[in-house]
Amino acid sequence: MTVKPSQWAVPMLAVVAAGFHAPQTGAKKAQPVPTSTATAPHVFTITPEEKARKNPIAFTSTAVKRGKQLFESQCSMCHGANGNGRGNLAGAIKVSPPDFTKPGVLSKRTDGELFTIIGQGTSVMPGQRHRLSDQQRWELVDFLRFLEGKTPEPAAPRQKRLLRHQVVVHP
Numbered sequence: 041m042t043v044k045p046s047q048w049a050v051p052m053l054a055v056v057a058a059g060f061h062a063p064q065t066g067a068k069k070a071q072p073v074p075t076s077t078a079t080a081p082h083v084f085t086i087t088p089e090e091k092a093r094k095n096p097i098a099f100t101s102t103a104v105k106r107g108k109q110l111f112e113s114q115c116s117m118c119h120g121a122n123g124n125g126r127g128n129l130a131g132a133i134k135v136s137p138p139d140f141t142k143p144g145v146l147s148k149r150t151d152g153e154l155f156t157i158i159g160q161g162t163s164v165m166p167g168q169r170h171r172l173s174d175q176q177r178w179e180l181v182d183f184l185r186f187l188e189g190k191t192p193e194p195a196a197p198r199q200k201r202l203l204r205h206q207v208v209v210h211p
Contacts, residue, residue, distance in 0.1 A: 082162045086153050093152030097178040099185065102195035107183025110176055118165070123187040135164045140187045147188060154181045 097103050112121065117129040123140035130137055138145050146154070158177050161167030168177060186192060 084153070084157055084160065084162075086156050090156045091150050091152050093150075093155060095151040095155070095178050095181055097175065097182060099182050099190070099192050100195045101192045103179050103182040104186045104192045106176075107179035107181070107186070110172070110180050111183050114168070114172070115180070123184070133164075137165075140184055143189070145188070146184055151178075151181050151185075154184055 111119070111123070116127055118125075118127040118133075118135060119130070119137045119140065120126040125137040125139040127137070140146055149157075155174075155177050158172075158180055159167055159169035172180075182192070
């Protein structure tokens with residue numbers, strides 16, 4: 041009697057799959073401990089240093105504009121053009137990004153936490169640590185603050201990408 045692969049493959053897959061879901065006995069696997077409270081459904085591991093990190097980019101209309109351009113090209117497909125979590129791709133891949141325009145969604149997070157989350161990503165959102173510079177991620181944080189209702193300072197004429205600790209000398 042010859043056994044065809046189709047006759048053993050399905051039962052074998054069922055056995056293998058059952059092994060992955062079988063209760064484990066013995067020592068418990070260590071679970072990561074979040075150092076920051078997270079809003080559902082994601083748990084982020086954020087160190088106290090990352091949480092306390094201050095945004096070195098001045099919160100100006102220029103920084104917000106740059107952050108918006110990045111958001112439109114890198115984030116809006118899932119997070120929606122206006123940050124409401126209703127991007128076209130989100131529906132297609134069946135994910136539910138947060139609505140950044142709702143009060144309280146971002147206000148519980150520090151700038152350092154948002155910067156870290158953008159860098160780390162989640163199981164459904166790719167991390168941007170290796171794709172975007174620190175400057176760009178901080179500008180995204182500024183744009184997110186704008187979405188939540190904060191008003192940026194007007195941009196200085198011909199403002200360049202300035203960090204708060206830099207000094208500008210005008211001729």
